[in-house]
Amino acid sequence: MPRPVPWIPVVMYGAVLLGGVYYAVIGPGPGVRTAGYAALLGALIALDRRERRIAPGALFAVRVLLLCAVAAVDESGLSRVLFVLVPFLAFFTYGPTAAIGLGVGCVAALAGAFTLWVPHWQTRAEYISDLLMFALGVVLALTMAEVAVRERRAHARLEGTLAQVAELSAARERNRLAREIHDSLGHHLTAIGIQLEKAEAFADLDPPGSAQALSHARWSADRALDEVRASVRALGPEAESEPVGLSRALADLVHHLDGGSRRVSLEMAGDERRPLLVLYRAAQEGLTNACRHSGATEIGVKVVYGERGARLQVADNGTGFDPAGERFGLTGLRERVRLAGGTMAVDSSAGGTVLTVEVPW
Structure with missing residues (x-):
């Protein structure tokens, strides 16, 4: 010794x-x-x-x-x-x-x-x-x-x-970046794919609608590029990259996904106090899953601002899924909500899926 x-x-x-x-x-x-x-x-x-x-x-x-x-x-x-x-x-x-x-x-x-x-x-x-x-x-x-x-x-x-703390911190940062990539880029790539399919399908039948779909796809591509640049520039706390306003950000998401055989609606209730990135990411995840996997024709996004916090609900009339087989996106969202001190619930059946997220102020 x-x-x-x-x-x-x-x-x-x-x-x-x-x-x-x-x-x-x-x-x-x-x-x-x-x-x-x-x-x-x-x-x-x-x-x-x-x-x-x-x-x-x-x-x-x-x-x-x-x-x-x-x-x-x-x-x-x-x-x-x-x-x-x-x-x-x-x-x-x-x-x-x-x-x-x-x-x-x-x-x-x-x-x-x-x-x-x-x-x-x-x-x-x-x-x-x-x-x-x-x-x-x-x-x-x-x-x-x-x-x-x-x-x-x-x-x-x-x-x-x-050494263990440093390793855990590095792992947590890797997980955070993985969630950011999945939640932001994953959603925008899905939206681009949907709009390009719509543009291709309506190219001859509805040229103005096809042009609008291409415009929406271009918007999603620009938005994805902006978020990549913001992530590379910041690489810091999530609060630094929160959207300017949750209501406006959600309205943009819904606007560029609505149309064709799918109707996407947005309902806001209460007074918005501050932007909440976790709710924005939850909306992205819910909309991405509904558009990509469920085959839903009706998707509703509802945000309620209360005295103690805010609640987001994304509901669709799709085919549903088994919550026991939760994928990376929902698992990462659940962890994000937990770190924000909130709760998350997923109710899915053959008649549709309801994603509910509540976050305290």
């Missing part, structure tokens, strides 16, 4: 090195042991800088051997504080259980060393204080290691969560 706090051992090595050299200068004077002491601590510092190139188990063993060597040549006794690093480093190499065991072993080893080399140390306050401070240092080192590991794991979980 990589150490989340690699600077701690280096700082301790440096502090003990300075303390040992200072003790030698003001005490017995620098000598061979002082040079060996400094060299061994320098080796520990260099080892920490190359730890990624050495196997964790071998690295831990080399550190412990170097710490024992430093303690053997140390004249000041300061180096024993470095043994708190043994359980600290073991925590990242072997886990918490081994680290706790080594921590207890280090405290016991220090007590044993006092027993062997310091007679009656149990009655001398300075040695009792050293042992207690060392034990406290071991506890603090283990606690710091545990905190560092938990922080690293929490950071890793956070990164994973952020």
